[in-house]
Amino acid sequence: MGIARMKKVYLLAHQADKERVLSALQQAGLLEINEITGTEEAADWVTLLARDQEQQALQELEGRLAEVKFNLDFLNRYHPVRKGLLDDFLAEKKSFTAGEMEQLATGWADASSKVFAAAKAIEEKLLQMRNEETRLQNLKQQLLPWRRLPVPLEELHSTPAVKIELFTLPVNAADKFRAELAETDAAYALEQVENLRGEIYFVLVAHHSDVETVRDVLKRFDYVRHTFPELTGLVDELLAGLEEDLQKLAARQEEVRQNIAELAQYREQLLYYLDYLTVLREKKQAVENLGRTVSTFALEGWVREADEERLQQLLSAVSDSVVLVTREPEPGEAFPVQLENKPLFAPFEFVTKLYGAPSPYGIDPTAAFAPFFIIFYGIALTDAAYGLVLVLLSVLGLMKIKGENMRRLLKILFGCGISTIVFGWLIGGWLGYQVLGAPLYFDAINDPMRLLIYSLALGIIHIFWGMMLKLIHLVRQRQYFAAFADVILWYGLIIGLLLLIVPAVARFGKYLAIASAVGLILTQGRAQSSIIKKFFSGVLSLYNITSYLSDILSYSRLLALGLATGVVSLTVNTMAGLLKGNPIGYVAMIVILAGGHVFNLAINALGAFIHSSRLQYIEFYNQFYEGGGKYFNPFRMQTRHLDIRPEGLPDK
Amino acid sequence: MFGLESGIVLAVIGAALAVLLAGIGSAIGVGTVGQAAAGVVSEDPDKFGSTLILQALPGTQGIYGLLVGFLILLRIGFIGGSPVALTVEQGWSFFFAALPIAIGGLISAIYQGKTAVSGVYLVAKRAEESGKAIIFAVMVETYAVLALLMSIMMLFGVRV
Numbered sequence A: 001m002g003i004a005r006m007k008k009v010y011l012l013a014h015q016a017d018k019e020r021v022l023s024a025l026q027q028a029g030l031l032e033i034n035e036i037t038g039t040e041e042a043a044d045w046v047t048l049l050a051r052d053q054e055q056q057a058l059q060e061l062e063g064r065l066a067e068v069k070f071n072l073d074f075l076n077r078y079h080p081v082r083k084g085l086l087d088d089f090l091a092e093k094k095s096f097t098a099g100e101m102e103q104l105a106t107g108w109a110d111a112s113s114k115v116f117a118a119a120k121a122i123e124e125k126l127l128q129m130r131n132e133e134t135r136l137q138n139l140k141q142q143l144l145p146w147r148r149l150p151v152p153l154e155e156l157h158s159t160p161a162v163k164i165e166l167f168t169l170p171v172n173a174a175d176k177f178r179a180e181l182a183e184t185d186a187a188y189a190l191e192q193v194e195n196l197r198g199e200i201y202f203v204l205v206a207h208h209s210d211v212e213t214v215r216d217v218l219k220r221f222d223y224v225r226h227t228f229p230e231l232t233g234l235v236d237e238l239l240a241g242l243e244e245d246l247q248k249l250a251a252r253q254e255e256v257r258q259n260i261a262e263l264a265q266y267r268e269q270l271l272y273y274l275d276y277l278t279v280l281r282e283k284k285q286a287v288e289n290l291g292r293t294v295s296t297f298a299l300e301g302w303v304r305e306a307d308e309e310r311l312q313q314l315l316s317a318v319s320d321s322v323v324l325v326t327r328e329p330e331p332g333e334a335f336p337v338q339l340e341n342k343p344l345f346a347p348f349e350f351v352t353k354l355y356g357a358p359s360p361y362g363i364d365p366t367a368a369f370a371p372f373f374i375i376f377y378g379i380a381l382t383d384a385a386y387g388l389v390l391v392l393l394s395v396l397g398l399m400k401i402k403g404e405n406m407r408r409l410l411k412i413l414f415g416c417g418i419s420t421i422v423f424g425w426l427i428g429g430w431l432g433y434q435v436l437g438a439p440l441y442f443d444a445i446n447d448p449m450r451l452l453i454y455s456l457a458l459g460i461i462h463i464f465w466g467m468m469l470k471l472i473h474l475v476r477q478r479q480y481f482a483a484f485a486d487v488i489l490w491y492g493l494i495i496g497l498l499l500l501i502v503p504a505v506a507r508f509g510k511y512l513a514i515a516s517a518v519g520l521i522l523t524q525g526r527a528q529s530s531i532i533k534k535f536f537s538g539v540l541s542l543y544n545i546t547s548y549l550s551d552i553l554s555y556s557r558l559l560a561l562g563l564a565t566g567v568v569s570l571t572v573n574t575m576a577g578l579l580k581g582n583p584i585g586y587v588a589m590i591v592i593l594a595g596g597h598v599f600n601l602a603i604n605a606l607g608a609f610i611h612s613s614r615l616q617y618i619e620f621y622n623q624f625y626e627g628g629g630k631y632f633n634p635f636r637m638q639t640r641h642l643d644i645r646p647e648g649l650p651d652k
Numbered sequence B: 001m002f003g004l005e006s007g008i009v010l011a012v013i014g015a016a017l018a019v020l021l022a023g024i025g026s027a028i029g030v031g032t033v034g035q036a037a038a039g040v041v042s043e044d045p046d047k048f049g050s051t052l053i054l055q056a057l058p059g060t061q062g063i064y065g066l067l068v069g070f071l072i073l074l075r076i077g078f079i080g081g082s083p084v085a086l087t088v089e090q091g092w093s094f095f096f097a098a099l100p101i102a103i104g105g106l107i108s109a110i111y112q113g114k115t116a117v118s119g120v121y122l123v124a125k126r127a128e129e130s131g132k133a134i135i136f137a138v139m140v141e142t143y144a145v146l147a148l149l150m151s152i153m154m155l156f157g158v159r160v
Helices: A015-028 A043-048 A055-078 A098-146 A171-183 A208-219 A235-287 A305-318 A346-355 A366-381 A384-400 A404-427 A448-476 A480-499 A503-523 A531-553 A556-578 A583-624 B007-043 B045-075 B088-125 B127-157
Strands: A006-014 A031-034 A094-097 A162-170 A188-196 A199-207 A224-226 A296-304 A323-327 A642-645
Touching: A006 A015, A006 A305, A015 A031, A015 A235, A015 A296, A015 A305, A055 A098, A055 A235, A094 A098, A098 A188, A098 A199, A098 A235, A098 A642, A162 A171, A162 A208, A171 A188, A171 A199, A171 A208, A199 A208, A235 A642, A296 A305, A305 A323, A346 A366, A346 A404, A346 A583, A346 B127, A366 A384, A366 A404, A366 A448, A366 A556, A366 A583, A384 A404, A384 A583, A404 A583, A448 A480, A448 A531, A448 A556, A448 A583, A448 B127, A480 A503, A480 A531, A503 A531, A531 A583, A556 A583, A556 B045, A556 B127, A583 B045, A583 B127, B007 B045, B007 B088, B045 B088, B045 B127, B088 B127
Parallel strands: A094 A642
Antiparallel strands: A006 A296, A006 A323, A031 A296, A162 A199, A162 A224, A188 A199
16 A cells, blocks of 8 residues: 555676576566665775676667668558557557567568668659659640640751740730831741740741841840750650650559558568567666676666565576665665555556656555545536446446556546446436436535535545545654644644534634644744744744635535536537427437537546546645655566567566 | 616626637637647647647636526526516626626636647657646636636526
8 A cells, every 4th residue: 555665676696697687677577777876885886886888789779770660650651550549549469478579579670671671762762753753744834835836846946047936925015025026127927826824925936137136125025935955846745745754653653652552561560679679778778777897797776575575586587696685765765656556546546647756755645535536526527427428438448448557547437437427316417407307415506505515515524634644644753743733733723713604613613723723823833943933933824724725615616517517418408409399400409419418528527537636636735745756667678569478487 | 778777688798798708718728729739749640639638628618608608598588488577786797797707717718728838838748748737727727617606606696
């Protein structure tokens, strides 16, 4: 329960065994490896060690990883797999033993180099083809306007007698150009070939002696000369040829695409290889934390106390010359945090981890807030039918989904669904209707004040429970005075103030509150040095009552969220109800009902989850939580696409 | 003048303001988060899920506004009944009951949107911290929830 006890580990072994020791450790996943620093008493022995490293092996691995990533990226770009939102969660991981994986890995490596070579070649080919296509398309665009030229292009060269020019002019300048050219005494022939996109395409034939005159006129206009020095034949025929070339190119591209599709069959192997290499890389990176001498290496880390035996057995099975020394953490020494909870509460570690890690010497809040989380969720959603949907969806998900984190979330949702059914039945409805008669207890929409009071009361219980955790923690640490001054006195003040509301005990409440307040004034400044500072700190501490007040009022959100679900349901039902009467109306009614309720469920299920989390993180944690820990991160095999089953590990 | 002496007109104006202003706020909030989220997803399509949740967060104010508007219409008999004759005093009461969620919703949705945009950037850099990004945005939501709560309490307080 709570935060696992950890032991510091020092391990010493022969270099010759290093590979096998690390493999065994990685497969077992029991030990967190830290940078080697040595012990307090013998810090100097670390100076005898050189930092171990395997740069070369690591670099080679990085190279191979880059290759696989390039391959996968290539396949994703040219041959993407369609996948739904949920596919990642539903994917069944292939499972191998570590030995099987070693054997298969050579095959994967071959596949990877094969794909890499092919992909490189294909990329180059594709680039060439794209360039070729651009060239052909540009030429086509240039030639297209001239397709009515009845003469082969090579005959458009100038002859000894005349000069021939192809050019374009903007449409609005064409008439003026014709007129100005006619005014000269030049001998020429001007033919309009095409009028396209605001440009007129002209062929001009002029006698050599008149070329200068004609050019002078042309210069006054915004003309563009066109020449096709390298082309021969009729434009029409050239265009037909280009079209044919383009089609051939498309066929070749299709062929390459086929090649890529063939490569895609290796995708799965590439993904496995990626995992394999990642695991290897992590092993090589772990080496950088070790210290070494010529023939030995030393390792430092943390192991859960419960796993110490297994670690010992595991290592003695690997080699009989491994020395393992463990010790308790020294007082105040930060050790990695591993949450340990009963199976019923363990899923809620999902919520705990969303916030961060508690201090190793603090409190694991998981089991403490789990029941409240579920109750708050139920009140914030308050619709029995929605609860039923959540239960069904989470059961369905738990049957299909394998990912540990996702399963935890689904288990939480299952509990929240049950709670929503209960509270929906008690104070809400079914899809906004009160199908099974009125709510069992009272109707939250017609009596919101009552739910508000219940919400605030729940808040007070929640906050008192949080203070109780602090009390227990302080007592366990034998800080009895702090427990009295920082928790009991506050209990007294808050309870006293609450009792003021009830006339029968108001007098008692008054005295309790005053006594507690005096106690707080006397004790809350105890960390200060001088009497005056002590007094003022004590008085100022009373101001904290506002923080308790705002914490408690914050629980009014439970009412607001519950009403929000109920009223949106009501809105959907009323809008749908307005439509009934004819067949089309009934269809529209069903569409609105289905869409509206799915929307309402989705948005409020999310809202209930985050507000329920928030009430833990802000209001509840405020009472006792100490953060700043780091989660236990054992050296292990982290894979995304395949499952590696360890071999030869001692049983639990 | 302008029908302000008619209770029913005042109540309807209140309902309209609740839906309008809170809706505008949500539209702005959801819109800005959507822009940032689209940028992040263009780099890494796997982040669609967590950025979508962030985008949805400033959307609730619009729903709260709709909810209050709807409750007002329900109480003055525009929906599922015949309009009630309201005094000017009752009309103003409904009008002011709509204001907390109208204005609180408008402004909190815009700021929640801004917080969520920063959350989207957080997710872009550290996908594993999306929970924290959501919590930051939810801190803003509190004030929309409180505004909604006050609007509802005021609404139920009006005697018709």
